[in-house]
Amino acid sequence: MFGGGGGGLNPRKMKQMMEQMGIDMEDIDAEEVIIRTDEEELVFTDAEVQLMEAQGQKTYQIVGEPESRALGSGDSGGESEDGSDDSGESAGAVDDQDVEIVAQRAGVSEDAAREALEANDGDLAAAVSQLEQ
Structure with missing residues (x-):
C-alpha cells in the first residue's frame, strides 16, 4: 500500500x-x-x-x-447506551413508546405502565387491561 x-x-x-x-x-x-x-x-x-x-x-x-x-x-437486554430499549422484544425490557401509550390509555404513571408491560411480556393490550381493573 x-x-x-x-x-x-x-x-x-x-x-x-x-x-x-x-x-x-x-x-x-x-x-x-x-x-x-x-x-x-x-x-x-x-x-x-x-x-x-x-x-x-x-x-x-x-x-x-x-x-x-x-x-x-x-x-x-435490548438496551442501548442511553438506556432506551431498541428492540422491544427482549425479555424484561419494554419500548419507551409502548410505556407512554399504556400510561396514557390507562391513566397511570409511566413507572406503573412499565411494570405492567414487563409483567405481560410487552403486550400492550394486556398491560392496559391489567391496569384498568
Missing part, C-alpha cells in the same frame, strides 16, 4: 504519516461491541477497536470474530 517494496512501513512511521495528513488514530479498550440489524445481533467480545478521525469524521474499525444471535435472545 504505502512505501512499495518488501515489508511496508513500520507502525511508528505509518502513525507519523497519518498525523501529517491530519488523521488521528486511537485504540479503544472495548469489552463488547454489538451490531444490531433487522434480523440479528453480531456480538464481538474481546474485539480490537480503533477510532480513526479525519476531517471531523469518525470511523470505527472492529477486528474480531462475532457471535451471531437472533434479536431478543442476547444478554444485552
Whole structure:
C-alpha cells in the first residue's frame, strides 16, 4: 500500500504519516461491541477497536470474530447506551413508546405502565387491561 517494496512501513512511521495528513488514530479498550440489524445481533467480545478521525469524521474499525444471535435472545437486554430499549422484544425490557401509550390509555404513571408491560411480556393490550381493573 504505502512505501512499495518488501515489508511496508513500520507502525511508528505509518502513525507519523497519518498525523501529517491530519488523521488521528486511537485504540479503544472495548469489552463488547454489538451490531444490531433487522434480523440479528453480531456480538464481538474481546474485539480490537480503533477510532480513526479525519476531517471531523469518525470511523470505527472492529477486528474480531462475532457471535451471531437472533434479536431478543442476547444478554444485552435490548438496551442501548442511553438506556432506551431498541428492540422491544427482549425479555424484561419494554419500548419507551409502548410505556407512554399504556400510561396514557390507562391513566397511570409511566413507572406503573412499565411494570405492567414487563409483567405481560410487552403486550400492550394486556398491560392496559391489567391496569384498568
